Amino acid sequence: MNLDLIAKTLAHARRERKLLKPFTDENPNFSLEEGYRVQHILREEAEKSGEVVVGYKMGLTSRAKQIDVGVYQAIQGFLTESMSLTKGGAVPFEKFGQPRFEPEVAVILSETVEGPQTLSTIRSLVSFIGPAVEILDSRYEGYRFKLPDVVADNTSAAGFVLGSSNWLNQIEESRLFGVRVVKNGECVATGAPAATFGDPLLSVVELLKILDRPLEAGQVILTGGLTAAPYLQRNDFIEVVWPGETISFQCT
Numbered sequence: 001m002n003l004d005l006i007a008k009t010l011a012h013a014r015r016e017r018k019l020l021k022p023f024t025d026e027n028p029n030f031s032l033e034e035g036y037r038v039q040h041i042l043r044e045e046a047e048k049s050g051e052v053v054v055g056y057k058m059g060l061t062s063r064a065k066q067i068d069v070g071v072y073q074a075i076q077g078f079l080t081e082s083m084s085l086t087k088g089g090a091v092p093f094e095k096f097g098q099p100r101f102e103p104e105v106a107v108i109l110s111e112t113v114e115g116p117q118t119l120s121t122i123r124s125l126v127s128f129i130g131p132a133v134e135i136l137d138s139r140y141e142g143y144r145f146k147l148p149d150v151v152a153d154n155t156s157a158a159g160f161v162l163g164s165s166n167w168l169n170q171i172e173e174s175r176l177f178g179v180r181v182v183k184n185g186e187c188v189a190t191g192a193p194a195a196t197f198g199d200p201l202l203s204v205v206e207l208l209k210i211l212d213r214p215l216e217a218g219q220v221i222l223t224g225g226l227t228a229a230p231y232l233q234r235n236d237f238i239e240v241v242w243p244g245e246t247i248s249f250q251c252t
């Protein structure tokens with residue numbers, strides 16, 4: 001397997017908004033570890049071209065998401081500054097190929113940590129925990145992929161919007177806060193943070209088991225989609241409604 005070639009093919013497809021067949025179709029031996037090596041190459045290329053990594057995302061941490069894409073293991077990707085979108089702003093459809101979106105919980109820690117940590121350590125270091133929306137965009141036709149493919153494609157990371165509510169003083173209760181996903185006035189999904197391993201902070205615990213470098217203070221962690229991800233179409237108006245805060249955006 002030529003991992004540099006896979007990275008180049010993915011980067012080119014992303015730039016040109018071209019869709020690919022999953023690499024595992026022709027290379028069933030393409031492994032998860034090789035998928036992460038490809039992601040690493042893409043990260044280095046992004047950083048070389050001036051992109052700044054602002055955090056990480058966990059994927060496939062809820063049953064709803066695992067069933068949605070038919071992949072049953074949590075995975076990790078990186079987030080860059082240019083993926084950050086503004087709440088209430090416009091999401092330009094032409095930036096993406098086949099965008100989808102999902103409600104998530106975002107976490108920020110007050111200290112840098114590296115390697116496996118306990119849930120109670122993570123809980124004691126949280127400086128922000130609150131609502132977010134992730135925008136996904138897969139390089140693979142129809143979101144059909146196996147684990148190594150989607151890991152190589154930086155776990156479909158394309159954009160994210162952070163909310164402004166900080167649930168720090170309600171960490172326990174917030175696990176059962178309800179979220180409604182509303183597309184053009186119609187509720188298309190509902191969920192709660194507990195969909196992520198029972199507690200979104202467990203997603204941070206999982207991240208630290210697989211991350212090959214420090215998780216820095218202030219970096220954003222998207223802990224994983226809480227519902228199946230609806231597709232985003234041109235002109236869609238999206239509202240992700242949490243207690244006390246609605247994250248909305250218009251797809252243009």
Ligand code: OOG
Nearest residue numbers: 059060065155156224225
């Ligand atoms: C893979 C990424 C999954 C999540 O939150 O579960 C993900 C995909 O569905 O394209 O971001």
Ligand code: MG
Nearest residue numbers: 059134224225
């Ligand atoms: Mg996600």
